[in-house]
Amino acid sequence: MRKNSLKLITLFILAIISILLYAFYDIKGGFDYAFPRRVLKIAAMVVTGVAISYATVVFQTITQNRILTPSVMGMDSMYGVVQTLIYFFAGSMSVWVVNKYLNFGAAIIAMVLFALILYRFLFRSDKHPIYLLLLIGMIIGTLLGSLVTFMQVLIDPVEYLGLQSMLFASFTKVKAELLYIAIAILIVSFIYGFRIMSKLDVMSLGRENAMNLGVNYDRMVMNILILSSVLIATSTALVGPITFFGLIVANLSYQFLVTYKHSILILGASLISIIALVGGQFLVEHIFELRTTLSVIINFIGGIYFIYLLLRESRAAK
Amino acid sequence: MINIKDLSKRYGKKNVVEKVSLTIQPGTITSFIGPNGAGKSTLLSMVSRLLEADTGEVLLDQNNVKKWKSDEFAKRVSILKQSNFMNVRLTVRELVSFGRYPYSKGRLTDIDEKHVDQAIDYMNLHDMEDQFIDELSGGQKQRAFIAMVIAQDTDYILLDEPLNNLDMKHSVQIMKILRKLVDELGKTVVIVLHDINFASVYSDRIVALKDGKLVKNGPTSEIINSASLREIYDMDIPVQVQNGCRICVYFNSHG
Numbered sequence: 001m002r003k004n005s006l007k008l009i010t011l012f013i014l015a016i017i018s019i020l021l022y023a024f025y026d027i028k029g030g031f032d033y034a035f036p037r038r039v040l041k042i043a044a045m046v047v048t049g050v051a052i053s054y055a056t057v058v059f060q061t062i063t064q065n066r067i068l069t070p071s072v073m074g075m076d077s078m079y080g081v082v083q084t085l086i087y088f089f090a091g092s093m094s095v096w097v098v099n100k101y102l103n104f105g106a107a108i109i110a111m112v113l114f115a116l117i118l119y120r121f122l123f124r125s126d127k128h129p130i131y132l133l134l135l136i137g138m139i140i141g142t143l144l145g146s147l148v149t150f151m152q153v154l155i156d157p158v159e160y161l162g163l164q165s166m167l168f169a170s171f172t173k174v175k176a177e178l179l180y181i182a183i184a185i186l187i188v189s190f191i192y193g194f195r196i197m198s199k200l201d202v203m204s205l206g207r208e209n210a211m212n213l214g215v216n217y218d219r220m221v222m223n224i225l226i227l228s229s230v231l232i233a234t235s236t237a238l239v240g241p242i243t244f245f246g247l248i249v250a251n252l253s254y255q256f257l258v259t260y261k262h263s264i265l266i267l268g269a270s271l272i273s274i275i276a277l278v279g280g281q282f283l284v285e286h287i288f289e290l291r292t293t294l295s296v297i298i299n300f301i302g303g304i305y306f307i308y309l310l311l312r313e314s315r316a317a318k
Numbered sequence: 319m320i321n322i323k324d325l326s327k328r329y330g331k332k333n334v335v336e337k338v339s340l341t342i343q344p345g346t347i348t349s350f351i352g353p354n355g356a357g358k359s360t361l362l363s364m365v366s367r368l369l370e371a372d373t374g375e376v377l378l379d380q381n382n383v384k385k386w387k388s389d390e391f392a393k394r395v396s397i398l399k400q401s402n403f404m405n406v407r408l409t410v411r412e413l414v415s416f417g418r419y420p421y422s423k424g425r426l427t428d429i430d431e432k433h434v435d436q437a438i439d440y441m442n443l444h445d446m447e448d449q450f451i452d453e454l455s456g457g458q459k460q461r462a463f464i465a466m467v468i469a470q471d472t473d474y475i476l477l478d479e480p481l482n483n484l485d486m487k488h489s490v491q492i493m494k495i496l497r498k499l500v501d502e503l504g505k506t507v508v509i510v511l512h513d514i515n516f517a518s519v520y521s522d523r524i525v526a527l528k529d530g531k532l533v534k535n536g537p538t539s540e541i542i543n544s545a546s547l548r549e550i551y552d553m554d555i556p557v558q559v560q561n562g563c564r565i566c567v568y569f570n571s572h573g
């Protein structure tokens with residue numbers, strides 16, 4: 001336990017350093033101009049990072065695996081589907097696009113429904129091997145992706161530009177008006193989270209053991225599934241989809257902090273996300289001088305890490 | 319007291335458990351025996367609320383188990399199933415501490431710690447209480463899980479084939495501990511067993527199932543005889559008495 005608090009403090013200090021570096025490095029003359037903008041971006045990255053970490057860790061607990069994440073199962077693609085449908089049928093001038101809250105609400109509801117349907121068919125019935133689930137997730141993702149592409153080629157090119165900017169992950173064009181609602185959602189999720197942390201710990205023992213210990217497992221799974229889809233929807237609406245990010249931070253947290261306690265795992269994953277996002281964005285802006293984007297780097301590193309995890313899992317299975 | 323009334327469960331067209339009624343006698347070891355697919359595990363799962371029955375009911379102290387609050391039920395009845403695959407890394411002591419969850423909700427008190435110590439003592443796990451579960455052998459792992467159930471301190475302990483994958487020494491060890499739980503602490507143990515000799519030697523009562531139906535239910539001495547065993551297993555099984563134990567000799571080199 002003592003070791004873990006030391007590790008958490010180290011992560012916390014690194015996260016603070018990243019934030020300070022990003023906020024003040026090379027700020028020079030335009031302080032009044034640059035500082036509020038940087039703070040806004042930092043806030044968006046922190047909210048996104050924490051939301052993704054939290055959503056991924058709890059999702060992996062209820063699905064009893066460490067490879068599938070809401071994003072890998074196609075939750076991100078669902079966001080693309082919703083936005084494309086809106087642009088396709090209502091157009092960029094419609095209230096569904098102009099009113100950011102309405103747009104956000106539609107995305108959240110669609111993603112929660114998608115998660116519930118997915119769960120009903122994939123995880124509820126007898127245990128499927130993880131590779132089958134993964135394959136199904138990829139197929140669903142590809143199917144949704146093709147559907148989106150099909151509709152996109154039919155849309156007016158000008159409209160398409162507007163849509164495209166919503167579907168690419170970007171920390172430089174944060175939608176500030178959504179930030180407050182995202183923070184509110186995060187706070188509510190954490191208040192709920194504090195009440196269920198110990199239940200989550202028990203649930204990591206598996207359905208039967210958790211039920212034996214008096215946890216209302218099936219109902220909890222439903223609640224947590226909704227929680228994690230709302231969180232993913234929030235982060236996607238804020239900065240766009242970053243598929244592999246949740247997978248990296250959750251697994252790094254498991255490896256780094258060997259514990260079953262969700263309070264520690266989620267805190268660890270959140271701190272790692274903040275370091276990766278804020279620190280990464282700092283590198284992108286000041287070292288690479290915006291020649292690449294953070295989401296490209298994350299998906300590149302995340303993809304490699306994903307393959308590594310798959311290989312390790314297949315070795316463990318033998 | 320646990321009463322099972324007309325309990326049935328279907329999977330598709332197959333009746334896995336069909337109109338089973340019986341009473342679990344408090345303060346005994348009751349063994350569920352029967353051929354593969356007889357519905358023993360399904361019955362146990364329904365009694366412990368892991369699985370919902372299609373028709374019929376299970377009563378704990380005259381109240382339907384569905385009406386019990388989850389955490390109150392978990393203080394009265396515990397169940398351990400066969401497969402215990404976990405993703406998390408836990409030490410033996412952490413796992414056993416989980417047994418106190420119905421009481422402590424994750425914050426262990428001194429009384430909880432005492433129960434955990436006792437359970438670890440009971441299962442002889444002192445030397446390995448700080449080892450990780452995934453580093454243990456099959457038998458040690460099984461003992462750790464049973465220790466968790468002991469720490470849960472319930473009146474009823476339901477075990478689904480706890481001797482699976484265990485060698486003779488560890489099987490005997492576990493059966494002796496279960497015997498102690500009943501004789502010394504007044505617990506009630508219900509256990510699904512494949513080896514009828516373990517059932518014969520260590521249990522007070524035997525419930526025999528076949529094709530989802532109850533075929534025998536009574537004190538061990540009334541069930542372990544060639545006529546009853548023939549009815550249950552469709553095999554001629556001679557029963558010999560050795561050191562006061564009835565041993566079923568189901569091996570036969572002559573075919």
